[in-house]
Amino acid sequence: MSVPGLPRLESAGLDGWLVRLFDAIDEANLPWITALVRDCEAAFGNALVDLVPSYTTLLVIFDPMRMTPDEARERLAETLAALAPDDEAATGEVHELPTWYHESVGPELPHLAERAGLDVAETIARHAEVTYRVYALGFAPGFAFMGSVDERLETPRLETPRKRVPAGSVGIAGRQTAAYPAVSPGGWNLIGRTAARLFDRDRDGFSLLRVGDRVRFVPVSKEELVRRGADVTYMEDTR
Amino acid sequence: MTAAIEDAVSGLRVTRPGPLALLQDAGRFGVRRLGVTQGGPADLHAWAWANRLAGNAWGAAALEVTLGGLALEAERELTLALAGADLGATLDDAPLSPWQRFRLRPGQVLRFAQPVGGLRAYLAVAGGFRAEPVLGSLASVVREGLGGHDGHGHALAECDVLHVGTEAGEHPIGDEREAPAEARLDYTAMPRLSLLPGAQIAEFEGASLAVAFNTAWRVDDRADRMGVRLRGPTLRCRLTSMISEGLGLGAVQVPPDGQPIALLNDRQTIGGYPRLGALTPLSCARLAQCLPGQEVRLAAVSAERALADYRRFRRAFA
Numbered sequence A: 001m002s003v004p005g006l007p008r009l010e011s012a013g014l015d016g017w018l019v020r021l022f023d024a025i026d027e028a029n030l031p032w033i034t035a036l037v038r039d040c041e042a043a044f045g046n047a048l049v050d051l052v053p054s055y056t057t058l059l060v061i062f063d064p065m066r067m068t069p070d071e072a073r074e075r076l077a078e079t080l081a082a083l084a085p086d087d088e089a090a091t092g093e094v095h096e097l098p099t100w101y102h103e104s105v106g107p108e109l110p111h112l113a114e115r116a117g118l119d120v121a122e123t124i125a126r127h128a129e130v131t132y133r134v135y136a137l138g139f140a141p142g143f144a145f146m147g148s149v150d151e152r153l154e155t156p157r158l159e160t161p162r163k164r165v166p167a168g169s170v171g172i173a174g175r176q177t178a179a180y181p182a183v184s185p186g187g188w189n190l191i192g193r194t195a196a197r198l199f200d201r202d203r204d205g206f207s208l209l210r211v212g213d214r215v216r217f218v219p220v221s222k223e224e225l226v227r228r229g230a231d232v233t234y235m236e237d238t239r
Numbered sequence B: 001m002t003a004a005i006e007d008a009v010s011g012l013r014v015t016r017p018g019p020l021a022l023l024q025d026a027g028r029f030g031v032r033r034l035g036v037t038q039g040g041p042a043d044l045h046a047w048a049w050a051n052r053l054a055g056n057a058w059g060a061a062a063l064e065v066t067l068g069g070l071a072l073e074a075e076r077e078l079t080l081a082l083a084g085a086d087l088g089a090t091l092d093d094a095p096l097s098p099w100q101r102f103r104l105r106p107g108q109v110l111r112f113a114q115p116v117g118g119l120r121a122y123l124a125v126a127g128g129f130r131a132e133p134v135l136g137s138l139a140s141v142v143r144e145g146l147g148g149h150d151g152h153g154h155a156l157a158e159c160d161v162l163h164v165g166t167e168a169g170e171h172p173i174g175d176e177r178e179a180p181a182e183a184r185l186d187y188t189a190m191p192r193l194s195l196l197p198g199a200q201i202a203e204f205e206g207a208s209l210a211v212a213f214n215t216a217w218r219v220d221d222r223a224d225r226m227g228v229r230l231r232g233p234t235l236r237c238r239l240t241s242m243i244s245e246g247l248g249l250g251a252v253q254v255p256p257d258g259q260p261i262a263l264l265n266d267r268q269t270i271g272g273y274p275r276l277g278a279l280t281p282l283s284c285a286r287l288a289q290c291l292p293g294q295e296v297r298l299a300a301v302s303a304e305r306a307l308a309d310y311r312r313f314r315r316a317f318a
Helices: A027-047 A069-081 A109-116 A120-128 A222-227 B044-053 B206-212 B281-287 B303-315
Strands: A008-011 A016-020 A048-053 A057-062 A094-101 A132-137 A144-147 A162-165 A169-173 A176-179 A184-186 A189-194 A214-219 B008-016 B020-024 B062-066 B071-074 B078-086 B100-104 B109-111 B117-125 B161-165 B192-197 B217-223 B227-231 B251-253 B261-263 B275-279 B295-300
Touching (some): A016 A069, A027 A048, A027 A057, A027 A069, A027 A132, A069 B303, A094 A120, A094 A222, A109 A120, A120 A189, B044 B062, B044 B078, B044 B117, B192 B281, B275 B281, B281 B303
Parallel strands (some): A094 A214
Antiparallel strands (some): A016 A057, A094 A189, A132 A144, A144 A176, A162 A184, A169 A176, A169 A189, B008 B071, B008 B161, B062 B117, B078 B100, B078 B117, B192 B275, B217 B295, B227 B261, B251 B261, B251 B275
16 A cells, blocks of 8 residues: 555545545455455444445445444554455455357447457457456446456447346446346446346345456357356347 | 244235335345445434334334325224325325324225325334345335335335234334424425535535535435435536445535435445535435425534434434
8 A cells, every 4th residue: 555645534424434545446456455344344343334345445334323433433543554455365256257248148249349459259258368356346236346358348338328238248348347237227338148146135145246256257158148047138229 | 934024914905006115124234345225214314203103113114105195005903103294194084194103993094195295204013014124124225126025125016015013003112192393394494404524525626615505406306215416506526537436325426517416325335426525314314305396405514513413313212
């Protein structure tokens, strides 16, 4: 943590402090943030209400009936003073998401290839060859923001978001990639569809992916996706 | 069936659903790191009073009725309490004012018409409404398909049944039948919303800060349980967008169009617009009762003052 003035605590209301640890997205941030998540759970005990880790920050929500904002700030300052990053190699589960990359379920695939000056097969290979890290969950239950995609595949969000993106859709926004856990609106560039169940209320832990996890998208055939129970019907484009 | 609902019986049947009626307990906590929102009552104050008048402890699930339109028929003898907005409620066609406890006999019908003052009414039943918790909570979140009477976050629909405990018809302990005058807020008056400065407030232009706290902001019609957009002069911030970070209850974010949005219970867990700070929980509750077009003011408040107000409020609801 070499940025001057960081980490810093910013008020996030009566029951929250935002810990600003970094000022840029970097995979090297992750072992610090996952360590701080764990240390806060220990330091706050039953006064802890919720934690929201993201790329460069951790939002800590505490119970204002058990702790004043000043007490919470002191507790955080002590925790930060003793913070040591997680062992990088030991943190995060590894997941493989079987993905069918195809124009019929990923309508921006040809556009991405064209922008990158690659053919479609090469574009798919570039997306599938990277092991991504999960930086944050948000937007919807189990929606994991992952990075970073190959710089040639970097593409801004759609100017007009779709009203309906099918569950399992795999997309790119900037240098981030993600898969939609459920049907929702969305403005990411879609390149394929995964059969993975990303959020399952019957699963212990609910979300397949957690901040710090490692993810690989594994290209599979349409038949394989159908066999795994995914919906592969052609996507109607509603914008 | 789990222990939570095995002694549940049918209490109320929906004969007309209205635009939006949702079961809400205190909210869904400890799961925001999975992208799951908080949920819970948009108006914490009225929800807490409905539960207190029904004899319930903090956290019991009550029904949040938005805009009215709902009709419910009692399937058994029930002790109920109504608090919050005046939505023109009637009990078998006789007017029923909010902020009081009442009884419903089998076959009697409770109807909500439309807003007379405020936007959201809370209906609590002795012992609380029963359903299967999802991720530890009954809070209904339509967008996420979580919680509520059916476990999938749906708003009440015709013929749905709300379950209650077998104690729902008993008279609650204590003789508090109605809320004191100071608890009955006048939702037609212009609220001063307390804002704890924080987050990126230093990045706003000085003139914009002066404007923010000296303007009567108008509640936009883009207002729901996720957030309420305020319309008025354009606020300018030196930051336009940021790396996404966690959003607390009441966060007031300002997108590039300069019109602030106060984020409420169903807000997304992370976001990337600069923020002035956060409304206090009680100011979020007050804002949630404002109809589109109503005017509000923002007033900076110290953490000490906000904490004292909040603790006084909570201590009234053991």
